[in-house]
Amino acid sequence: MALVKLKTENFRNLDDAPVSFSPIMNLLYGENGSGKSSFLEAIGYLGLGRSFRVSRHQAVCAHGSDRFVVFGGLDAGLVDGARPGSDEGQVVHRVGISRDIAAKETHLRVDGESVRSLSSLARQLPVSVIDPGVFDIVAGGPGKRRQFLDWAVFHVEPSFGSIWQQCQRVTSQRNKTLRNGRMDDSLIRVWDLQYAALSGQVTEARKAAFELFRDAFSALVEEVNAPWLSGMAIDFYPGWDSSQPLVEILQAHREQEQRMGHTLYGPNRADLRLRYQGRPVAETFSRGQQKTLVILMKIAQGIVLGRLGKQVTFLLDDINAELDSEHRSMLAQKLHELRCQVFMTSIERPQPESLWRKTMPEFKVFHVEHGGLTEE
Numbered sequence: 001m002a003l004v005k006l007k008t009e010n011f012r013n014l015d016d017a018p019v020s021f022s023p024i025m026n027l028l029y030g031e032n033g034s035g036k037s038s039f040l041e042a043i044g045y046l047g048l049g050r051s052f053r054v055s056r057h058q059a060v061c062a063h064g065s066d067r068f069v070v071f072g073g074l075d076a077g078l079v080d081g082a083r084p085g086s087d088e089g090q091v092v093h094r095v096g097i098s099r100d101i102a103a104k105e106t107h108l109r110v111d112g113e114s115v116r117s118l119s120s121l122a123r124q125l126p127v128s129v130i131d132p133g134v135f136d137i138v139a140g141g142p143g144k145r146r147q148f149l150d151w152a153v154f155h156v157e158p159s160f161g162s163i164w165q166q167c168q169r170v171t172s173q174r175n176k177t178l179r180n181g182r183m184d185d186s187l188i189r190v191w192d193l194q195y196a197a198l199s200g201q202v203t204e205a206r207k208a209a210f211e212l213f214r215d216a217f218s219a220l221v222e223e224v225n226a227p228w229l230s231g232m233a234i235d236f237y238p239g240w241d242s243s244q245p246l247v248e249i250l251q252a253h254r255e256q257e258q259r260m261g262h263t264l265y266g267p268n269r270a271d272l273r274l275r276y277q278g279r280p281v282a283e284t285f286s287r288g289q290q291k292t293l294v295i296l297m298k299i300a301q302g303i304v305l306g307r308l309g310k311q312v313t314f315l316l317d318d319i320n321a322e323l324d325s326e327h328r329s330m331l332a333q334k335l336h337e338l339r340c341q342v343f344m345t346s347i348e349r350p351q352p353e354s355l356w357r358k359t360m361p362e363f364k365v366f367h368v369e370h371g372g373l374t375e376e
Contacts, residue, residue: 002341003043003125003313004089005073010065012038015372020089022364023075025336026343027350030368036345039368040129040315043343046072046095047127047313049108049118057099057106071096074124078311078339095124119154119161126155126310130298130331131317137297138290139282142271149236149272152301153209155310160205164267167198171263179261188254195266196246202267203238209304210236210272216307217300224296224330228289232276239269291322299334306338316344329355336361 002023008014013035028036037053041060044052051060061068073091096109108115110124128151136144153160174191177184214234221229240249249265250257257264274281274293285293302312314335319328332355335342344350345368352363366373 001074001077001093001124002311003046003072004075005071005091006039006043007069007071008042009067009069010062011042011068011070012060012062013371014038014042015370017372019366019373020375021341021343022362023089023341024339025361025363026341027352027363027365028343028345028368028373029347029349029365031347034368035371036368037131037317038371039373040317040343040345042070043072043313044127044129044315045070045097047122047125048129049097049106049121052129052131052133052315058101061099061101066101067098068101069096069098072125078309093124095121097121117161122154123158126305126312127315128298128301128312129315129317130295130319131315132322134298135291135294135322137294138274138285142269145272145274146270148297148301149206149210149213149270152213152304153205155305156209156212156308157205160202163198163201163205167195167202167267170194170198171266171268175262178257178263192247192250195263196250199239199246199266203242203270206238206267206270207236212304212307213297213300216303217297220296220300220303220334226292226296228285229293229296232274232281232293235273235275237271237273239267239271240265288324292327295323295327295331299331299338302335302338302340306340311340312338313341314343316342318345318347320346320348325354329357332356333358 004021004023005018006021007016007018009016028039030036041051041053044050051057054060072095074093074095075090076092094109094111098107099105108118108121110120115121137148150160150164170191174188174195177188177191217234240246246266253264276284281290281293298314302314305312316331319331323331332342332344336356336359350365352360365376367376
């Protein structure tokens with residue numbers, strides 16, 4: 001499904017007027033501070049349940065307001081890889097999120113019904129963000145790569161969200177027991193068993209999604225002109241030495257974990273290991289090569305979901321500052337081939353002919369000024 005209608009209330013500096021989007025390509029341009037990124041941020045709320053720019057809900061609420069709303073209208077999606085012409089722009093599903101800042105309450109709605117879980121909202125609109133911060137997937141710590149992997153796992157395996165939440169709750173209880181000055185051995189053993197069982201389920205789901213991703217990535221690398229990637233390997237590390245049962249590892253390192261006060265082994269330590277000739281790519285690839293790698297990894301995720309019949313909405317925020325024209329064209333062309341929905345921002349008026357040199361997709365161009373969108 002694609003987002004074809006958007007309406008916000010009290011969201012940053014955005015105009016409250018409803019906007020209609022293309023289910024394929026949307027190009028937004030305007031000066032810095034005009035509201036381009038805020039529109040992407042609002043769309044992100046519908047697919048992520050949070051901002052991809054800041055950690056606090058208060059930051060996106062308009063000055064003087066204590067509540068904001070984001071409402072989206074989704075179309076019927078693709079049928080056999082194409083969108084029925086008669087359904088162009090027609091709203092079939094409705095999703096919404098509101099946040100009461102003072103009461104610290106979030107309300108979610110799908111097709112007029114209240115839902116409790118953010119996952120119910122996120123499944124309707126898979127949103128993938130490509131902004132300057134996304135390149136930390138390569139150069140940053142394991143947490144960034146876990147987040148990258150788990151986004152795909154969530155959309156590939158419906159039960160993953162619930163299992164991962166259970167695992168995090170058990171991890172929290174286990175950590176409290178580890179920090180207790182007089183630890184109860186029988187209690188920690190109970191937590192060990194629960195933690196190991198849930199860790200196995202989390203890891204199996206991650207492995208399955210990772211294999212789909214790696215297959216898509218390998219095929220993608222063969223299509224693009226990037227010979228420097230031929231010696232690179234991507235491997236999944238579950239968070240412990242999987243040649244041993246996790247329970248035995250926890251028992252063997254009990255004193256170490258007590259000293260640190262938290263769990264040191266398990267899915268909370270999982271990672272995607274990116275290596276070139278045995279060395280981390282962060283140490284061997286140039287900054288430009290790292291950016292290209294991340295872009296290809298994001299496209300590979302889109303391929304995986306596309307094969308499962310899910311359309312991804314990509315939010316490309318200010319990538320002109322990060323990618324040269326050749327790589328922007330490569331990204332735009334690949335996303336077009338995937339039949340994804342794309343929102344792309346820039347300061348300068350976009351030049352579609354430089355983005356799509358082979359086949360020009362359907363697109364809309366919007367000028368953003370003072371938080372308002374004007375279609376051109």
